[in-house]
Amino acid sequence: MxxxxxxxxxxxxxxxxxxxxxxxxxxxxxxxxxxxxxxxxxxxxxxxxxxxxxxxxxxxxxxxxxxxxxxxxxxxxxxxxxxxxxxxxxxxxxxxxxxxxxxxxxxxxxxxxxxxxxxxxxxxxxxxxxxxxxxxxxxxxxxxxxxxxxxxxxxxxxxxxxxxxxxxxxxxxxxxxxxxxxxxxxxxxxxxxxxxxxxxxxxxxxxxxxxxxxxxxxxxxxxxxxxxxxxxxxxxxxxGRSLTETKTEVPDLLKHDVVLEVRNLRRDPAIRDVSFSLRKGEILGFAGLMGAGRTEVARAIFGADPLDGGEIIVRGRPVKIHSPRDAVRLGIGYLSEDRKRFGLATGMDVATNIVMPCLNRFVSLRAFLKMREIKETARSYIKQLRIKTPSETQETRLLSGGNQQKIVIAKWLARDCEILFFDEPTRGIDVGAKNEIYKLLNTLAAQGRAIVMISSELPEILRMSHRIAVMCEGRLTGELPAEGTTQEDIMRLATQRRSVTAVTANTATEGTMT
CATH class of the missing domain: 3.40.50.300 (P-loop containing nucleotide triphosphate hydrolases)
Known part of the structure; x- marks a missing residue:
């Protein structure tokens, strides 16, 4: 033939x-x-x-x-x-x-x-x-x-x-x-x-x-x-090597402070009375089918979309978030599922993308950029996150998807965000880069960062999460402990077409933390 x-x-x-x-x-x-x-x-x-x-x-x-x-x-x-x-x-x-x-x-x-x-x-x-x-x-x-x-x-x-x-x-x-x-x-x-x-x-x-x-x-x-x-x-x-699987260890999170609490969040019809909490050092997985409202919840908390009602509490204090600028000031970062459209200025170089959320730190006399400090900061994150790039002056669009994703992470780390929303963090990147992202998420959690990870891949949710929140049609239908939970357990809640006020006794005692 x-x-x-x-x-x-x-x-x-x-x-x-x-x-x-x-x-x-x-x-x-x-x-x-x-x-x-x-x-x-x-x-x-x-x-x-x-x-x-x-x-x-x-x-x-x-x-x-x-x-x-x-x-x-x-x-x-x-x-x-x-x-x-x-x-x-x-x-x-x-x-x-x-x-x-x-x-x-x-x-x-x-x-x-x-x-x-x-x-x-x-x-x-x-x-x-x-x-x-x-x-x-x-x-x-x-x-x-x-x-x-x-x-x-x-x-x-x-x-x-x-x-x-x-x-x-x-x-x-x-x-x-x-x-x-x-x-x-x-x-x-x-x-x-x-x-x-x-x-x-x-x-x-x-x-x-x-x-x-x-x-x-x-x-x-x-x-x-x-x-x-x-x-x-x-x-x-x-x-070119065998990968050792990274499994998230489950610490005693009840010892850690709640850094984010959301009560009765509403934005019809996408978000319907959503409440959850997030502790320091925790990775909270958000699961659900496409259109379940997971991204909408993240964007609303980050101030990218308006809310109809509800309360957001950061470190024990009720706050009003009207824009992403407000969220960033409160130490909240959001890594969009569409990194090229919302996460990066792909026509600009690596260094500029990394320092963009905190550019005011690198301005002298209100007019001049401190280029040496910008480059040094960029190089430190390139080394820390192992970003593969010829230099910090390389245009971001010329890098691979996995390295672009690391640049988005770097910019929120440079801004020193304590609460991070990762929306489909491994979409479109290869298995080696995925493993590096997983290790990075675990490292960030171990450092005390609080992470919400939205993913459509159930094995990824089960592998990385300490706790799993499941959504269906704009509602939070239940929370599950990662330990002992199966894909079938998640899918059962992901296809539950009405709000659930109580989940299994196992979930209530082990999974829900307020």
């Missing part, structure tokens, strides 16, 4: 970074081939070269046996190659059909006016091929992320793509939506489409992929059949 894609000895360098060194990859027709590696391993660079976004420095690309150059994304599309990025590229005010065929709209007889009927028919035909029930005339901005993902796939199919590259396609999807995506992937596979699947979720790779290729530090490490390769083997190939 002639491979759809053969990549040999590919090199690519950026200023100060050798991104790819003699990289290799192969994709067969009707295959789902997982591409694995830590953040910064080179997998995204490799795929962007295949998609025509970057140009190779050396090496060869063959499509169906023929050697090709791919100077642009348009050239890649002409070769039948499409990429679906982690950040979707859709226009919310246009319809599904308009997004799919933008720039290629069918015209009426005179070639002047758009043929909307033909446009919608063509989109409907692709949806039918995907067995997807979706109105081509619906505005994309009104759809869920999962449906928007399907439109991106439909757009790729409209180019008659033979090769489909998916970069973290399930990052923002729930289990039902992931199942629907996998159904469509299997259907495309049966039609002979080759799919490159980039993800850090090992369980997904085991379920959906046929082979897995591992990269490390820009180099090809190996390719194995997924079914007969253990997760531990893949991880060891990715990181």
């Amino acid at each position: 002639t491979p759809l894609v053969t990549i040999r000895n590919l090199d690519k360098a950026f200023p100060g970074v050798q991104a790819l060194k003699q990289a290799r990859f192969e994709l067969l027709p009707g295959e789902v081939h997982a591409l694995m590696g830590e953040n910064g391993a080179g997998k995204s660079t490799l795929m962007k070269i295949l998609a025509g976004i970057y140009q190779k420095d050396a090496g060869e690309i063959r499509i169906e046996g023929a050697s090709v150059d791919i100077p642009s994304p348009r050239a890649a599309q002409d070769l039948g190659i499409s990429i679906i990025h982690q950040e979707l590229n859709l226009m919310n005010d246009l319809t599904a059909a308009q997004n799919i065929f933008i720039g290629r709209e069918p015209k009426r007889a005179l070639g002047i006016f758009l043929d909307e009927d033909a446009l919608n028919r063509n989109a409907a035909a692709i949806f039918e091929r995907m067995h997807l029930r979706l109105d081509p005339r619906v505005e994309v901005g009104k759809l869920t992320v999962a449906k928007q993902q399907m439109i991106e796939i439909a757009k790729a199919l409209s180019f008659r793509s033979k090769v489909l590259i998916m970069d973290e396609p399930t990052a923002a999807l729930n289990n039902a939506e992931i199942a629907e995506l996998f159904r469509i992937i299997r259907q495309l596979k049966a039609e002979g489409v080759g799919i490159v699947y980039i993800s850090h979720k090992m369980d997904e790779l085991k379920e959906i992929s046929d082979r897995v290729t591992v990269m490390r530090d820009g180099e090809y490490i190996g390719t194995m059949p997924t079914a007969s390769t253990s997760v531990d083997t893949i991880i060891s190939m990715m990181v």
Whole structure:
């Protein structure tokens, strides 16, 4: 069988970074081939070269046996190659059909006016091929992320793509939506489409992929059949070492002071009468399905969204938080689930991002920045958090997702925040970087920081939390002790569609602390 894609000895360098060194990859027709590696391993660079976004420095690309150059994304599309990025590229005010065929709209007889009927028919035909029930005339901005993902796939199919590259396609999807995506992937596979699947979720790779290729530090490490390769083997190939699992120790938190208490927090319809407490040195896990209201609670406490009612008490004193500035002054930091949009100024350098929340400390005569102190502070956190960057002057956008996440953590540590909200702290980062984030959270808790960790990954919640708060439809449906709790226990509360005033006796005696 002639491979759809053969990549040999590919090199690519950026200023100060050798991104790819003699990289290799192969994709067969009707295959789902997982591409694995830590953040910064080179997998995204490799795929962007295949998609025509970057140009190779050396090496060869063959499509169906023929050697090709791919100077642009348009050239890649002409070769039948499409990429679906982690950040979707859709226009919310246009319809599904308009997004799919933008720039290629069918015209009426005179070639002047758009043929909307033909446009919608063509989109409907692709949806039918995907067995997807979706109105081509619906505005994309009104759809869920999962449906928007399907439109991106439909757009790729409209180019008659033979090769489909998916970069973290399930990052923002729930289990039902992931199942629907996998159904469509299997259907495309049966039609002979080759799919490159980039993800850090090992369980997904085991379920959906046929082979897995591992990269490390820009180099090809190996390719194995997924079914007969253990997760531990893949991880060891990715990181070049075996990872020791970090398990959060449960201290006697009743000896520690309550630093944050929330009573009857309301913001209809997202937050409905939520109350909880947080102690010094505690990691409180917030679990729940997408749309449960976890992020909304964090944003409201941080002052990013207004409240309809409720009380916030910090270190025993009732406070009013009208803005993030108020929260920061009280020692509260919030690490958003969307770090690029809300957590970082990606066009600015590492040092500026780290000191931004406390920039006033580095100003002299009310006008001049103390650049030496800024750089020294940045270097200390780069060293402390092991941020991989050529220097503190590197643009943040050029770093991997795991290192960007560490920069967000560094800026709140530089501001000396005692209460930290981590919203999906490991979303989109690899297993090695995850382990480092876990160790860092445990270190921060051991230092006395109080942490709320919001996560959609139940194993992560169980691994990291001292105590688990579960939400459903804007309500806190129960609290559980991490010790002895199972994923089923959490899901039972996460799907409980009404407010619960009492939980099990075990939960009441061990889990709830006020």
